[in-house]
Amino acid sequence: MLIKKPDDIKSSEITDKKYYLTRRNFMRGAAFAATTAATTFVYRRFAVPASPPVKGEKIENVQTAQAAESFPPPPGEAQTSYEEITNYNNFYEFSTGKSEVAGAARGFVTRPWTVAVEGMVQKPKVFDLDDLLKIAPLEERVYRMRCVERWSMVIPWVGFPLAKLLQQVEPLGQAKYVAFQTLLDPKRMPNQRTDVLEWPYVEGLRLDEAMHPLTILASGLYGETLPPQNGAPLRLVVPWKYGYKGIKSIVKITLTDRQPPTTWNISAPDEYGFYSNVNPRVHHPRWSQAKERRIGEFSLRDTLPFNGYGEQVAGLYAGMDLKVNY
Amino acid sequence: MAAPDIKFTRFVLFTNGLVPAILLAWDAYHQKLGANPIEFATRATGVLTLVFLFITLAVTPLRKLTGANWLVKFRRMLGLYAFFYGFLHLLTYVWFDKFFGAREIVEDVWARPFITIGMASFLLLVPLAITSTKGMIKRLGGKRWAKLHKLTYVAAIGGVIHFYMGVKADTTIPITFAVVLAVLLGYRWVKGRMDAATKNSTLGIQTPPR
Secondary structure (H helix, E strand, O other), rough: OOOOOOHHHOOHHHHOOOHOHHHHHHHHHHHHHHHHHHHHHHHHHHHHOOOOOOOOEEEOEEOOHHHHHHOOOOOOOOOOOOOHOOOOEEEEOEEEOOOOOHHHHOOOOOOOOOOEEEEEOOOOOOHHHHOOOOOHHHHHEEEEEEOOOOOEEEEEEEEEEEEHHHHHEEEEOOEEEEEEEEEOOOOOOOOOOOOOOOOOOOOEEEEHHHHHOOOOOEEEOEEEEOOOOHHHOOOOEEEOHHHOOOOEEEEEEEEEOEEEOOOHHHHHOOOOOOOOOOOOOOOOOOOOOOEEEEEEOOOOOOOOOHOHHHHHHHHHHHOOOOOOOO | OOEEEHHHHHHHHHHHHHHHHHHHHHHHHOOOOOOOOOHHHHHHHHHHHHHHHHHHHHHHHHHHHOOOOOHHHHHHHHHHHHHHHHHHHHHHHHHOOOOOOOOHHHHHHEEEEEEEEHHHHHHHHHHHHHHHOOOHHHHHOOOHHHHHHHHHHHHHHHHHHHHHOOOOOHHHHHHHHHHHHHHHHHHHHHHHHHHHHHHHHOOOOOOOOO
């Protein structure tokens, strides 16, 4: 830094204090500074909070080759950055602000953790999470994630097909649906004290959807264990459906013969159906679903039927009117 | 309350009104608007529109409650700020959401009450901004001008409904806005009734409004 020597400025050129620091001007300056500072402070309180850095633990032995063969990652579509995936979340158990979930979910304890798999099954069982994760080899699956709010990401999940878990408990013949439930613990999930949604969060799939090889239970992303805001320690990923079908922090899976209730459908039945397949032709009552904003991109992308997985899953809905079964 | 230096206060208010826009632009330039900057900008400008509408609507009650009549001298600027942020809000939608696609916009406005109400509320502000000049007030005449500018109430109600419809489940903030608006408009209604009662009263003695 350059500091001018005092003799650079002639003393005769220095404005006399009394000319500029009159009481009036001082008061005005103070009022001006104080109000703009206050306005800045108020605005800042509502701006996007700085993102707390998160780091999962490295997951060993993630298989990529197997997944890459049958489920190639979206060609020419860049993976969304780890920072964006972990700082823009819908996880109402922690916060309804997408940028606030990461901070609110910090320190969420996910061990010990059990997942009960029950209902219409031959062998109901309560799995310890670490045992559950050994049922099948963990694979990397790069999937598009399309939120019903018209934004999307490309996420490299780590997980295994839900079918592998269901095979372990042997579903009975009359089982037609699979119901999922999130942890209910307002002490650990503070926003469960509010009534923005009915708690615990519940979701459901038809059994054939649940058994589909694209449907996975994910325990990680980017090769590391899931951070809390992304649904630690175990979440569902159904890439051809809107994001809210991907229930997080699962504690219970029930096989049933009846279509199970689902949280967003309870909240607004005319806006969110049981199926919730990504469909650019069936619009949300408040916005068009024809396009989406890929996080990190400026222009919009066309939304694809079944989020681009139509080739694999359209057959599940043969003969169904998708406008009725939205 | 003694009147402050109007010119200087106007300057302070003008700067403060601009602060959110400057911070928003600054954060956008430094990529500090989060993962979905456009969504943030849309939401921020929308909320700011309502905030400035509410501050504008607070002028009259404050004047009447405190007797600080000079407050009215700042009302036009506050109202124009509401229009300014409303315009930015609409711009984020028309530009970054629809990329100036006229057909899509018309479709949206036509088919989706959420958009219809928002658009209508903004359009109501347009004649108010146009007629905000001294010359226009003169041309219209004070009474007609005041009547026209009651549209602010409709725009504010529409704006809050639009805000409420825009959220998925957490209605806390829109409902807070609705309550504030109810107080601002409720004051006018109650005051109007009381004034009318005073006028029409045949009794000589009237209890002071409390």
